[in-house]
Amino acid sequence: MRGCDNMCTYCIVPFTRGRERSRPVSSILREVEQLSEKGVKEVTLLGQNVNSYRLPKKGGLRFADLLNRVAAVNPEMRIRFTSPHPKDFPDEVVEVIRQHSNVCKNLHMPAQSGNSVVLERMRRGYTREAYLELVRSIRLKLPDVALSSDFICGFCGETDEEFEDTLSLMEEVRYNQAYLFAYSMRERTTAHRRFKDDVPPDVKQRRCLKRNKI
Ligand code: SF4
Structure with a gap:
């Protein structure tokens, strides 16, 4: 995802990168599958605040769902993500991390x-x-x-x-x-x-x- 809606008072990011935009899940999964086929061993999901990942048109699909699907692409591929904002760290994300041995x-x-x-x-x-x-x-x-x-x-x-x-x-x-x-x-x-x-x-x-x- 790109941008940030948080407006921390010290931060320039919302002014330079704009509002939050979540990349479609199908496009992320396609890229992870392609990387897996090429033998890539590790993927990092990036966003200013990954916990805000949301796709309203997909029934409000959230970051926990995305992480769950990405982790299932190839259990041998390590998955990382950064950064989760401490103000809204959902239990569901912790649960997905716990369930998948390939999520670091x-x-x-x-x-x-x-x-x-x-x-x-x-x-x-x-x-x-x-x-x-x-x-x-x-x-x-x-x-x-x-x-x-x-x-x-x-x-x-x-x-x-x-x-x-x-x-x-x-x-x-x-x-x-x-x-x-x-x-x-x-x-x-x-x-x-x-x-x-x-x-x-x-x-x-x-x-x-x-x-x-x-
Ligand atoms: S959450 Fe991060 S990127 Fe967003 S305004 Fe705060 S410090 Fe900047």
């Missing part, structure tokens, strides 16, 4: 911050508590799951205490891999119109370096 137990779940007030400023649509509850519920159903994430440090107005919550979230979740980027304001975003990029560059860098202690 590896989830990239971009948290962006561990502080609920910062998450609200980012307009991410979840709190720290809701994110941790999602992680707990996924690990209950997929005990061997490997988790990765993206984080931003130094978003508009972020205090040292708020950034400490990002570090404590990382410690609590114990990701297999996490990327931490210093915030860089983009023109045209909501943050550019409404907020001030007021965390000095040296503070952003210092916060980025703190992650090394985890």
Whole structure:
């Protein structure tokens, strides 16, 4: 799928790639079948927010259905997907992952911050508590799951205490891999119109370096 309807305040993607468009399931399945015939061993389904995949004309077919069908094309072919948005991670997707041994137990779940007030400023649509509850519920159903994430440090107005919550979230979740980027304001975003990029560059860098202690 392409585009994004979420409008996180720091993000330029909805302005550059437009509204969400889901590629027809028949076209995806055809491509996966062709790749399988060529001996390709691994396929990654891509979208800014794969959980929003929806085909209204096909009775509201959702991402779990697509993943189920793609996984069934060739049980020897590994299937990955990225990225699922933590605000709307359906149980059905976890169930499909559990049922197919060829769907990799590896989830990239971009948290962006561990502080609920910062998450609200980012307009991410979840709190720290809701994110941790999602992680707990996924690990209950997929005990061997490997988790990765993206984080931003130094978003508009972020205090040292708020950034400490990002570090404590990382410690609590114990990701297999996490990327931490210093915030860089983009023109045209909501943050550019409404907020001030007021965390000095040296503070952003210092916060980025703190992650090394985890
Ligand atoms: S961060 Fe991701 S979910 Fe948010 S607006 Fe950008 S592309 Fe969409």
